[in-house]
Amino acid sequence: MTDPSFPANWQPLTPPRAEPRPVRKSAHGVSWTDEYAWIRAENWQEVLRDPDALAPDIRALIEAENAFADAVLSPTRDLQRTLVAEMRARLAEDDSEPPQSDGPWAYTTRFRPGGQHRIVCRRPRDGGDEETLLDGDALAVGKAFFSLEAAVHSPDHARLAWAADDLGSELLTIRVRDLMTGVDVDDRVVNAADDIVWTHDSSGFLYVEQDESHRPFRVMLHRIGTSQSDDAEVFAEPDPAWFIGVSGSLNRRTAMIDVHGHDGSETHVVDLAAPTAEPRLVDPRRSGHFYDVLDHGDRFFIRTNAGARDFKIVEAPRADPGEANWRDVVPHRDGCYLIDAVLIAGHLALLAREMSRPRLIVIDLATGGRHDVAFDEETYALGFETLYEFDSPKIRFAYSSMARPEEIFDYDCATRKRTLVKRQTIPVGYDPERYVTRLLFAPALDGETVPVSLLMRRDETLDGSAPLILYGYGSYGYAIEAGFSTNRLSLVDRGFVAAIAHVRGGTDKGWRWYEDGKLAKKPNTFSDFLAAARGLIAEGYTSAGRIVAQGGSAGGLLMGVVANVAPELFAGIIADVPFVDALATMMDETLPLTPPEWLEWGDPIRDPTAFATIRGYSPYDNVTPKRYPPILALGGLTDPRVAYWEPAKWVARLRATMTGGGPVLLHTDMDAGHGGKPGRFDRLEEVARNAAFALACVSGGLTAT
Numbered sequence: 001m002t003d004p005s006f007p008a009n010w011q012p013l014t015p016p017r018a019e020p021r022p023v024r025k026s027a028h029g030v031s032w033t034d035e036y037a038w039i040r041a042e043n044w045q046e047v048l049r050d051p052d053a054l055a056p057d058i059r060a061l062i063e064a065e066n067a068f069a070d071a072v073l074s075p076t077r078d079l080q081r082t083l084v085a086e087m088r089a090r091l092a093e094d095d096s097e098p099p100q101s102d103g104p105w106a107y108t109t110r111f112r113p114g115g116q117h118r119i120v121c122r123r124p125r126d127g128g129d130e131e132t133l134l135d136g137d138a139l140a141v142g143k144a145f146f147s148l149e150a151a152v153h154s155p156d157h158a159r160l161a162w163a164a165d166d167l168g169s170e171l172l173t174i175r176v177r178d179l180m181t182g183v184d185v186d187d188r189v190v191n192a193a194d195d196i197v198w199t200h201d202s203s204g205f206l207y208v209e210q211d212e213s214h215r216p217f218r219v220m221l222h223r224i225g226t227s228q229s230d231d232a233e234v235f236a237e238p239d240p241a242w243f244i245g246v247s248g249s250l251n252r253r254t255a256m257i258d259v260h261g262h263d264g265s266e267t268h269v270v271d272l273a274a275p276t277a278e279p280r281l282v283d284p285r286r287s288g289h290f291y292d293v294l295d296h297g298d299r300f301f302i303r304t305n306a307g308a309r310d311f312k313i314v315e316a317p318r319a320d321p322g323e324a325n326w327r328d329v330v331p332h333r334d335g336c337y338l339i340d341a342v343l344i345a346g347h348l349a350l351l352a353r354e355m356s357r358p359r360l361i362v363i364d365l366a367t368g369g370r371h372d373v374a375f376d377e378e379t380y381a382l383g384f385e386t387l388y389e390f391d392s393p394k395i396r397f398a399y400s401s402m403a404r405p406e407e408i409f410d411y412d413c414a415t416r417k418r419t420l421v422k423r424q425t426i427p428v429g430y431d432p433e434r435y436v437t438r439l440l441f442a443p444a445l446d447g448e449t450v451p452v453s454l455l456m457r458r459d460e461t462l463d464g465s466a467p468l469i470l471y472g473y474g475s476y477g478y479a480i481e482a483g484f485s486t487n488r489l490s491l492v493d494r495g496f497v498a499a500i501a502h503v504r505g506g507t508d509k510g511w512r513w514y515e516d517g518k519l520a521k522k523p524n525t526f527s528d529f530l531a532a533a534r535g536l537i538a539e540g541y542t543s544a545g546r547i548v549a550q551g552g553s554a555g556g557l558l559m560g561v562v563a564n565v566a567p568e569l570f571a572g573i574i575a576d577v578p579f580v581d582a583l584a585t586m587m588d589e590t591l592p593l594t595p596p597e598w599l600e601w602g603d604p605i606r607d608p609t610a611f612a613t614i615r616g617y618s619p620y621d622n623v624t625p626k627r628y629p630p631i632l633a634l635g636g637l638t639d640p641r642v643a644y645w646e647p648a649k650w651v652a653r654l655r656a657t658m659t660g661g662g663p664v665l666l667h668t669d670m671d672a673g674h675g676g677k678p679g680r681f682d683r684l685e686e687v688a689r690n691a692a693f694a695l696a697c698v699s700g701g702l703t704a705t
Contacts, residue, residue: 520610
């Protein structure tokens with residue numbers, strides 16, 4: 001390792017000490033004490049909207065933690081600055097997305113050199129001067145936090161509805177810009193999600209409203225020029241276990257209201273020419289059944305898991321689309337998980353995954369013929385890009401690997417011609433010949449094999465000496481794509497191997513991989529991650545005590561568990577907005593995500609078995625007197641998903657209980673939520689801090705406090 005570690009004369013600092021204020025709790029015949037429950041603000045909902053409302057004693061603790069973390073990491077400041085500079089040098093300052101045509105216009109987004117936020121633009125389809133529709137940098141001026149979450153032009157191209165978050169709390173405000181004048185009209189829609197679907201006549205749009213608990217609970221119709229108080233309710237879902245979203249069909253005939261939970265879904269179809277008419281239910285929800293709907297005019301195409309664990313595609317008549325009338329178009333094949341679909345006039349394109357590798361399948365709707373679009377790397381990421389035109393034969397997709405920068409292609413489904421429309425530009429600091437990516441399968445204790453994607457220098461010696469950063473998530477069926485990251489190169493260039501453990505709880509090996517990592521089977525997620533770590537050690541990629549583990553949100557829960565179970569494997573742990581107070585959160589029905597989350601984690605209030613399972617792994621509840629590796633826990637004050645108090649409580653208990661090791665650090669962003677800083681360069685400071693922490697961990701530069 002060539003990077004500077006801590007100076008020899010540096011002395012440990014005294015960490016903040018959270019005052020224990022014991023609260024006695026009991027459930028299912030079990031009693032326990034929570035000495036740090038007071039860190040959860042009673043007025044947490046108010047704090048999400050107004051961070052200044054945080055109680056002084058809680059604020060003092062969090063600010064002291066921030067100061068301590070900054071002081072402990074201060075010897076890495078020069079390294080952090082170096083990392084930021086090299087990460088920024090790998091970004092194209094004037095990066096832009098390839099234009100996407102829609103009628104007379106081609107729409108795109110781009111950055112200006114030095115700019116933090118995207119600029120939304122368009123130019124005439126056949127050529128001409130560019131128009132700036134929305135300038136994210138200008139909108140962010142004077143705001144501690146600003147994130148442009150959506151920008152959707154109207155069918156007549158006269159207006160742009162855009163949604164932004166000014167706090168990080170994910171409570172968005174939608175505004176409407178007149179594209180002739182370049183000025184926003186007076187309309188304001190607050191407490192919105194980022195879903196926007198224009199009506200057929202461009203006179204209004206559908207949006208999703210969030211309730212006081214941050215649950216998206218109803219779809220509303222807003223007419224341009226009216227007050228939000230006059231908006232019409234199109235659909236509402238009273239059950240707090242279900243969320244809703246709305247999206248427009250590519251043919252612009254309908255909007256699909258998706259009602260979904262962790263145990264099923266249903267779709268209601270809105271006629272965009274008559275948006276106040278009662279939406280049509282495609283098929284009623286039932287336990288375990290998930291489906292989504294694509295509009296093809298006189299028929300619907302439906303991706304469903306009815307009798308098909310890894311999903312299949314069926315079609316149904318528009319006039320009577322219930323399950324009784326479904327006919328298979330793409331039959332189910334176990335192990336080939338159908339992830340997503342794009343429907344254009346003449347073709348159906350499917351994104352699938354087998355053994356953690358993505359596949360792109362194209363079907364000719366007239367002939368039924370099908371073909372695969374081939375990719376030659378061992379492990380890679382693949383995804384559909386935005387389309388506007390239903391009648392075109394072209395789709396757009398993005399492809400990358402851990403060693404290959406992203407490429408965006410237009411693909412003509414009829415001629416099978418693949419046209420490169422963008423290749424990610426890395427201005428400096430990248431030579432593709434220096435790196436290699438691989439896909440391994442680590443043996444798990446129960447006979448399963450855990451896919452592991454990795455990136456390393458081509459000249460890396462596999463003698464166990466390399467440090468390794470191991471990322472994991474494993475929840476909600478989300479697969480972690482093995483895509484390209486310019487920031488990852490900073491650690492790899494300094495000798496790290498970078499690895500992703502595709503653990504159970506995701507859909508990396510199909511739907512069963514998800515089902516085997518939720519509810520009572522949740523511990524499989526944790527044992528898979530440890531199996532991946534041990535497998536990498538056995539193959540010589542690293543050694544015990546040379547691994548830095550990293551995960552965020554539900555992946556932060558994974559970090560907390562492995563810290564408790566096998567601390568000896570890790571040189572350090574980075575837990576980003578970690579869900580570490582799992583038992584208390586799942587027993588608090590007032591929190592926005594708790595009732596719907598019971599179908600993912602279990603209901604510990606009513607189910608003693610779920611209580612025992614969650615209590616058995618909840619990181620906060622399983623801290624014991626032992627030596628822990630250095631830990632960097634990160635939170636966001638206005639995070640509505642994983643509240644700031646979870647990492648704060650965890651860190652307080654770790655420090656009060658551990659017998660050695662550390663240091664344990666907590667940094668809470670006082671101006672951001674779940675996603676951290678939104679500016680593309682500001683975000684690099686967070687990434688560089690984490691990388692510097694990892695480098696210090698493996699070089700012995702972090703000492704116990």
